């Protein structure tokens with residue numbers, strides 16, 4: 379494979395050989411000198427060589443984070459100063475929108491229009507929202523029933539936090555993890571996914587430029603089984619925050635038990651999206667397309683089980699296949715692209731494997747199911763795919779595919795669909811399409827999911843809590859709910875007698 383001609387972006391980032399990691403305020407190569415390749419999924423070519431972190435690099439980063447937590451300028455900063463650093467970072471992200479969006483698209487494959495209009499501004503917004511919390515993390519005074527005691531609580535940071543993120547929204551995932559941890563006064567070691575390390579590292583440069591003290595944020599690119607596992611097992615890490623697959627989440631939870639690290643997990647999903655016959659069909663069909671095909675279906679909340687009332691089944695199916703076939707599948711940097719490539723050859727193989735399994739188990743492909751040819755044949759593309767003739771028990775209706783594949787499931791009534799929708803090990807998200815307000819609230823209450831969208835889908839906001847029921851994880855991100863995940867409560871008793 380050849381290294382791709384450097385695209386026209388202003389950053390010297392892609393010229394670095396290799397792209398370095400951030401430890402204790404210094405940009406360094408890995409202790410082993412090893413590097414790994416990150417690919418451009420639109421072309422299948424090497425995009426950059428990146429320093430490959432392993433346990434020795436993790437040891438150094440944890441030591442730097444510990445030092446920054448215990449001494450030096452960080453613990454002495456006032457909440458207002460911490461907030462201002464986060465605001466400054468948000469401004470720098472905005473000022474570098476074009477470059478960050480291009481890096482995100484090159485590394486992940488997602489369409490540039492979404493990277494620029496969604497990922498980057500939402501990342502800046504996340505830091506800005508949590509900047510405001512720095513001055514509002516309050517303890518309480520407790521009216522204990524023991525005379526002469528003055529009792530109050532302090533909310534203190536946890537310490538050194540290890541954060542492991544996936545490849546589907548690399549920059550946004552970094553902000554979901556970093557912003558609340560930092561506003562609460564923790565220090566961090568962030569491990570981006572091996573498929574998409576670039577924007578987290580460019581964000582690291584902006585973190586240094588914003589003026590965060592050395593060691594407060596350390597960024598170690600590398601593989602899960604090496605760098606990730608070393609971080610999870612490290613005895614001087616106080617907490618692990620993880621977003622990724624349920625399978626890896628379980629492994630992490632097991633290892634964290636050994637040192638009783640605190641752990642929060644945002645894991646997989648197989649989210650039901652339910653269309654009732656009284657919905658506004660134009661919006662429901664458009665919503666169902668967005669629910670599954672946004673970000674190539676590489677979204678943990680993807681509406682991958684589409685329940686359609688039998689009376690409108692044919693109408694919805696024809697609207698869906700028409701919408702899916704109209705979507706432009708193309709290279710990420712093309713501004714007219716609606717759906718980019720999958721992130722990697724491995725992910726393409728996984729999605730292709732599920733499509734084969736679906737066919738073998740007797741489901742029928744209505745549209746898609748194959749790779750586009752022509753001038754994009756080298757990239758990891760898969761056409762938007764719709765399965766019909768699906769049974770709830772089939773593999774494609776139960777397992778997370780994490781790609782542009784939706785299964786259509788007809789239903790007859792409200793109780794039936796709620797029961798079937800809840801029959802999953804997952805409980806991350808769900809969608810409901812109806813114009814009947816009573817039905818909307820009843821079904822929202824019945825669904826076992828951490829978020830329910832009514833007449834909309836895939837909405838996220840820094841102020842609104844997000845996280846899973848069941849095997850979709852535990853803990854919440856965003857909103858004030860996440861502050862509990864990055865602070866611990868100290869109760870102080872003062873005898874006034």
Ligand code: ADP
Pocket residue numbers: 542543544545569570571572600601602603605606607610621622623624626627629630
């Ligand atoms: P996917 O299968 O979609 O790539 P993963 O759950 O494997 O999702 O990956 C999410 C993140 O978890 C990535 O940063 C990856 O490197 C990391 N990871 C994978 N395996 C482990 C592990 N055993 N310990 C710690 N981190 C891991």
